[in-house]
Amino acid sequence: MNDAAPIVYLNGSFVPLPDAKVSVLDRGFIFGDGVYELVPVYGREPFRLPHHLARLQRSLDGIGLANPHSNAQWEAIIRDLIARQPFADQGVYFQITRGAAKRDHTFPQGVPPTVFMMSNPLATPTREQVERGVAVVTAEDNRWHRCDLKTISLLGNVLMRQLAAERGAVETVMFRDGFLTEASASNVLVVIGGEIVVPPKDNLILPGITYDAAVEFAAEARVPVVTRPVPKAEALAADEMWLTSSTKEVLAVTTVDGTPFAGGRPGPVFRKVWDVFQKRKPHAVTA
Ligand SMILES: Cc1ncc(COP(=O)(O)O)c(C=O)c1O
Missing domain, CATH: 3.20.10.10 (D-amino Acid Aminotransferase, subunit A, domain 2)
Known part of the structure; x- marks a missing residue:
C-alpha cells in the first residue's frame, strides 16, 4: 500500500496532489469553460490514445481554444504520469481550461490555458x-x-x-x-x-x-x-x-x-x- 500523495500534472510540472493549486478565477471554476478526456490504461499501456487525442482536438476546436500541445507532447506527458503511479491499470484524466482571467464571459486575450492531468486506478466493471x-x-x-x-x-x-x-x-x-x-x-x-x-x-x-x-x-x-x-x-x-x-x-x-x-x-x-x-x-x- 502506497500512502504517498498521488503525483499529478499541472501546467508543466509533476507535483503531489495537495500542491496542485489553481486560481479561483480560473474559467474552469467560474464558467465550466474547458474540455477534458479520460484515457483507459491497461498494464501501463494507453488504449486508443490517438483516438482520444483526435477527439480532444475536436472538442478544443468546438470551443475555440488552441491546443497547447502537439500529440507527441501529450503522449510524452501522459506516459510520464502513468510511469509515476504505483498501479498498472489506470484512468488518465486531463482537462484544459481557458485559464484564469477577470470574470467576463468573452474569451480573454493572451491568457495561457490551464492544463491539469491526474491518474486514478482504472475501475472496470466487476x-x-x-x-x-x-x-x-x-x-x-x-x-x-x-x-x-x-x-x-x-x-x-x-x-x-x-x-x-x-x-x-x-x-x-x-x-x-x-x-x-x-x-x-x-x-x-x-x-x-x-x-x-x-x-x-x-x-x-x-x-x-x-x-x-x-x-x-x-x-x-x-x-x-x-x-x-x-x-x-x-x-x-x-x-x-x-x-x-x-x-x-x-x-x-x-x-x-x-x-x-x-x-x-x-x-x-x-x-x-x-x-x-x-x-x-x-x-x-x-x-
Ligand atoms: C456523456 C458521455 N457519453 C459517452 C461516453 C463514452 O465515451 P468513451 O467511450 O470515449 O469513454 C462518455 C464517457 O465519459 C460520456 O461522458
Whole structure:
C-alpha cells in the first residue's frame, strides 16, 4: 500500500496532489469553460490514445481554444504520469481550461490555458456486473445541443447520474424527442434481430471511443452494425441493450426502470463482442 500523495500534472510540472493549486478565477471554476478526456490504461499501456487525442482536438476546436500541445507532447506527458503511479491499470484524466482571467464571459486575450492531468486506478466493471448485467433508469435528455463536445460543463450529466444513483441504478439512459441519445457517462447500443443498432454520432451524443471500439469488434465477431436513429419504443423493446465507456468497457443492461430487461441476463451478442474486447485491449486481463 502506497500512502504517498498521488503525483499529478499541472501546467508543466509533476507535483503531489495537495500542491496542485489553481486560481479561483480560473474559467474552469467560474464558467465550466474547458474540455477534458479520460484515457483507459491497461498494464501501463494507453488504449486508443490517438483516438482520444483526435477527439480532444475536436472538442478544443468546438470551443475555440488552441491546443497547447502537439500529440507527441501529450503522449510524452501522459506516459510520464502513468510511469509515476504505483498501479498498472489506470484512468488518465486531463482537462484544459481557458485559464484564469477577470470574470467576463468573452474569451480573454493572451491568457495561457490551464492544463491539469491526474491518474486514478482504472475501475472496470466487476465480474458480477459483467455476468449479470446492470440496472439503468430512463429520463428525457434535457442537456444542451452540443453533447458531441467533451466539455467540463457536466451539470446536466451530473444530475442524470445522480438520478440513477438515487434509484440504485448505474446509469440514466436518455431519450430526446422520442429517440435514444446516450447515458449520463456512456454511449448506448441496442441489439435488434441480431443486428447492433447505434444512434448516429451527431451533436446530441458524445462520439465515444469505446462505441467505435465496440463497432469495430462487432465486425470482427461478424455481427452486423446499423447506424440509425433509435425510437424510444424500439430501444425499450430491443433484444439487448449495452452501455459503452472507457471505464465500463461494454456492459449489458438487464434492468430498466426497475423491471427486468431482455430476459434479465446479458445476451449472446453482448458475450461475443465482450470477448473480442477482452482480447483486443492491451495486456488483456479477464474481469
Ligand atoms: C456523456 C458521455 N457519453 C459517452 C461516453 C463514452 O465515451 P468513451 O467511450 O470515449 O469513454 C462518455 C464517457 O465519459 C460520456 O461522458
